[in-house]
Amino acid sequence: MMTRALVLTSSILGENGQSKGLAEHFLKRAANRDDLSVTTRDLVANELPHLKADELGAWQVPADERDAEQRALAARSDELLAEFRDHDVIVLAVPLYNLGIPSQLKAWFDRILRSGETFRYTENGPKGLVEGKRAVILAARGGQYAGTELDSQTPHLKTMLGLMGITEVDTVFAEGLAMGESHRESTLKEARQAIDSLVERL
Structure with missing residues (x-):
């Protein structure tokens, strides 16, 4: 049985980014695994605009009632949702910018976290609608x-994933990368070993 992984990168440093390296x-x-297929999406090279009211409003219009502009706006999220749903494992390679996630990654989440699509509101609070997926966070x-x-x-990442129903989340940390060459190489080695073990278990 084939496992499908979607790898999302969001480093503004491109190939020089440590999270991109992970x-x-x-x-x-x-x-090396014949039963694991991978799709990649670089959220910096293929940057999404910040979510605006007209795009949000387009989702709330029934598909058969949207005008041409609304169809174009809704298609952006619909295509990302289709890609998201088509994969079993969501891999987030994430740098830490000012203690948060890159705005490019937030723009992706803004189009994946849609009421009625990946979660719904109930009298007991939001309920995730995504089943059978797991996530991996590669944090640099x-x-x-x-x-x-x-x-x-x-x-923040685990809460957004959990909102959709993704609660099985593995995290690999590569920390202290600016704390000297020796420390950087040591922590990157440990992170790569953790990734090796994780890939074998997927």
Whole structure:
């Protein structure tokens, strides 16, 4: 049975980004598995605009009642949702920018987190509509934040994934990358080893 992984990168540093490097290592290891297919999406090279009211409004108009402009606006999210649904594993390669996620990644989430599509509101709060998916977070940071109050990024990502119903989330941290060459190489080695183990389990 084929497992399908969608790898999303969001580093503004391109090939020089450490999170992009973690994603490339994931892709290299995934290529060794015949039962694992991978799709990649670079959210910087293929940048999405910030979500605006006209696009949000287009989703709320029934598909058969949308005008040409609304159809074009809704298609942006619909295409991303179709790609999202077509994969079993969502891999997020994420740098830490000012203690948060890149705005490019937020723009992707803004089009995936849609009421009636990936979650719905109930009298007991929102309920995820996504079943059978898992996620992997490949987190690259200049400092060391995991497990501290300054790591607002990890809870944010897990909360957004959980809103849709994705609660099986593996996280690989490569931290302290700006704290000297020796530390950087050591933490990257550990992260690559964790990715190797993770890919074998997918």
